[in-house]
Amino acid sequence: MMQRSHADLVARQSQSPSATTALAASWRRSLLKHGLDPADRRRPDRLPHHELAERRQAHERLLHVAAPQLDQLFNLVCLSGCNVLLTDATGVVLDQRVNDADAAQFRDWGLWQGADWSERSQGTNGIGTCLADGRQVTIHRDEHFHTRNIGMSCMDAPIWGSDGRLVAALDVSSARADQTERYNRLISAQVAQTARAIEAVFFRASFPDARILVASDEPGEAAALLAVDRDDLAIGATRAARRVLGLEREGALRPRPAADLLGRQDDLAGFDKAERAAVTRALARAEGNVSAAARALGIGRATMYRRMARLGLGGK
Structure with missing residues (x-):
């Protein structure tokens, strides 16, 4: 009965013109754009082993630099029944950390390597909505679109690549029925911090021969980093640096003198x-x-x- 009422609520809110929250917008996309049924209880699709291996190979550098950060995050949340997941930009789970005692529950939910958690596939959920909106999100229990997912809480943050494009989502999902929204906020803060750390390490690894400069000392949620070559030309910038310095939002960076971008002046020229x-x-x-x-x-x-x-x- 509770599940049927949840499905009805989602359907009503999704079609209500007065519902203007980000959650309602995601529900609306799930129902109207993707044609999903909130009462659908099917597990997420999973890629065949060989396709998952190919995706992991394509993201080998990201997985390599992210692994220590995933380990550290898991050590912080593992005792509270949490599963740590790293996906690609399409929402397919590439890597995870989970306790053996919790593995069966997460496998049953489909929170497992190779599963597709895009919003297009699973409706409103931490991974898919984080990627769809390009922002940090928490989807707590009955905020999920599908009724089969309302037993979980998901805290997610996006990871941006060295070209300014969205490359991954970092997710911590909880299997605990007593998980509070207050505790979710603590985990969410740690997820965001870990995502920023992965992004910074990945950026440095993408420009191994460049000097890495901090483009702005203003406090913010992401590192504003600039990659500078031996001729003092800026050849790369994180998404935050691109925003701060007014550079191309994404794609290859047109080389510019780093001094010009950072506002360093002197009396010499040419x-x-x-x-x-x-x-x-x-x-x-x-x-x-x-x-x-x-x-x-x-x-x-x-x-x-x-x-x-x-x-x-x-x-x-």
Whole structure:
């Protein structure tokens, strides 16, 4: 009876023009756009083993850098009957952490590797709605679209790739019937923090030969990181940095001088900046020894001193 009333409630709210919350919007998408039935009790579809292996291979670098973060998150929530999941951008579960004692329940729910938890497939749920909206969400028990999912609570955060596009969702789902919304908020905060950490590590791994700079010191929910090559050109930026600096929202980044983006000003221009950078690097490698730096640059010591004076550099 309770399940039938839930299905009726979802159907009414989904079709009500006065329902304007984000949850109602998701229910409406599930019912009207995706044509789902809230009373449908079928488990989520699961990919065949070979297809899941192919997806994992395609996301090998992400899975590699995320693994320690998933382990750490699971260590924090495992005693409260939680399952930690990492999906791709389509909502397919690629990796998970779960206690043996809780595995049967989560497997029965379909919260398992290879399962499709997109909103298109399962209606409103933590993973699918997080990916559909591109934001952190908590879907608590009867906020789920399908009646078969109302026994779980799901806390999710998106993970953005080095190209500014959505690449994954991080999910913690609870099997406990006594899970409170207050406790969900604590877990949700930890999920968001872990998602940001994965995003930052993944960004660094995507630009192994670049210097990584913090593009903004303003407090925020995500790291604003900039990847800079050996010519001091910005060649990559996290989604947060793209937003802060007004760069392309997603896709390849048009190389720009990092100093221009970060608002660093000096009195030099053009080739003088490049020369100063080259002289500074040579001095640093020679630990300030002008003669050794001059030899490294292939110029005489006197010439080196003249250039240093013109460029406003000192030495010994």
